[in-house]
Amino acid sequence: MLVKPENLRGAANICSDGGKRPLAAMFGADETLRGGGLAIYCLFYNAEKRDLDVLKAEFPADSSLNYPCLTTLLPAAAWYERELHDMFGFIPEGHPDLRPLVLHESFPEGFHPLRKQIPVNCKCHGHREYEMMTSGGEGLFEVPVGPIHAGIIEPGHFRFSQAGEAMLQLDAKLFFTHRGIEKALEGKTVTEALPIIERICGACSVANTLSFCQAVEKLSASKVPYRAWLIRTLALEMERLYNHVGDTGNICAGVGFSPIISMGARLKEYLQQLNELVAGNRFLRGLIIPGGVSMDVEEKQLEEISDVLKEVEKVYADMVHIMWEQANFINRIRTTGIVRENTAFDLAMVGVGARASGVARDSRKDMGFGIYDELDFELVTEPGGDVEARIKVRIGEVRESLKLVRQLISKLRRNAETELSVDLGELRTLEGSWGISESPRGDNIHWLMLDEAGRIDRSFIRSASYPNWPALTVAVQGDIIPDFPLINKSFELCYACIDR
């Protein structure tokens, strides 16, 4: 649907249908090189049609970039609109918090890098303000943490407003690892873009690549071979397994529960060695390509996957058993870091975060991408919304993923196809296209448009962590500050994915 800027808010209200179709993504595009102006795209999940509804507002060239903000209507739009303000200079009127998001202090005001007239390697320096949001008053104090943390984790700055031990408010300053990937992709062919897409994020490598490849394949008339889909799905589930198993152990690092940390780390290592066996890389890079996959999975490898997973399943069951035996561990995780179902809806949360708050959403079921419709697995949800619920969802999903991998192995054994990829031929240009896949953290969406020459004109990457980050700042409110690492780890959100 195409609307005028002043009607965007009203149209978005209709598209979201009272929250039934949550906001999936919101991003800008610069169409001035084709004689247009700037544009804003909004994507909404449409579970009935198993599709994303696209709403576009066109701002004619040289017209004002003001429009009535969506955030006060759809809270999920808050960060997207801050990003639109940074990257393109749009002004969402009435936005409650229009501080910078992506571009920190070393960039000048008025610098909007995703506009086409800005060269990709523009080195322009300046100084802009970035004020942290805090609460003040008698007896309140602030605790600043990061961007360089004490452990081996990604960079982010957290500012806690404290009332004694209790966290009153948390403001997160992220996007430290912003590398300008969306701009770097512009002007590249799909093949040239692939190594960069694989390196947006380590832990979501497969999901990012698969979403991108699906967006590309929608612009082609060719059909990806069935065997390639079996191998892709296997890779996606293997990615979920090594993440979930490692995260189960790592969450326990938030409370210093050492035996479980060790067991989780050991299992994760075995699973990553399995990744190398299949793809030649411990993060499964180099396997998925537009049109299919680059290498086959042979019988010998299937056998080894089966053997290793049998062992992993056994040790993981022990691990879970030990966790639920510890009363003091349960005491730390139960009712800690609660996200209520309404909040999850309002923020359009995805993945483990959403499912642990009772929201039954999973793009493998809702969108049925690839071959998931013919596979038997359950959608795992928990009503609690606390750390315990997020651990339980992961444990359930490990069980379901193991089930899926077994089905895929038997399907691969029965499938005698030799074709692993298809030539995509000429790709359709000047047509928006999207791809979706379910990463370990939730659904991952890539938007793609090619220019007349078949090179990337606009690529937008909405990783699963993007809608879930704001929920973390809500979840911690009222809990004590020593619980923050635990709550943070229970979401296990990527920084690299959202920073791009």
Place this chain on the structure above:
Amino acid sequence: MLKMLEAIFSGKIATENIDVSGHKRMRGTLQCNGKCSACGECAAACPVQGIKLVGDMPQIDYKKCLFCGKCVEACAAKALSHSNKECLAEILTASQAEVSEAVTASLGRSLHVRHLDAGSCNACDFEMGATSNPIYDLHRYGIAFVASPRHADMLMVTGVVTRNLEQALRMTYEAMPEPRLVMACGACAAGGVTYGSTYAIVGKAADVVPVDIAVPGCPPRPSAMIVALCAAADMLKERM
């Protein structure tokens, strides 16, 4: 409780010797079998411009290499292939010590390391975390990760340096006591061209702070990191 004790005591020792080769499919160092036709297709296919033809043979800049396999695919003479051997760290400042010797050298040393993510995709960071798991058990070499740069002998940098983290990298380096080392870990920190040059990227780690050791890989495997860390521990001993 019983189950926990059982799990702790019944398990075998998981720690293994460090092996610098991997599974058959692993994309490690590149080898050319001499049938090179000097067509230059490999150099053209490289996404990070890490290959130069010198004479009739490709020369690979491992600091930039993503080990993605595009050059092997492109090689017209089918001369280029990946071995399953890791590419070992390159010492940039000290006298050219043999890195492989470092693994077998005596253990009378220690190294305290502060990690700094300068803009990575988190793959290097995850692998760095994996060096402490029971299989690799980094602590047996006298190497430990510490919480503050003030406690550190070495800064281990991952990722291309972004504009948003340039100041943090400088300040962390300045906070460290002398003698100090810097390790650029992975293709981004060592080569700096993984994503090309953009408005948000400053470059490789060496563009901001002096770098002593570069570890190739995208990401380097935990074993390659441990070899590099052992070499660094030896370098530090020389500087004391």
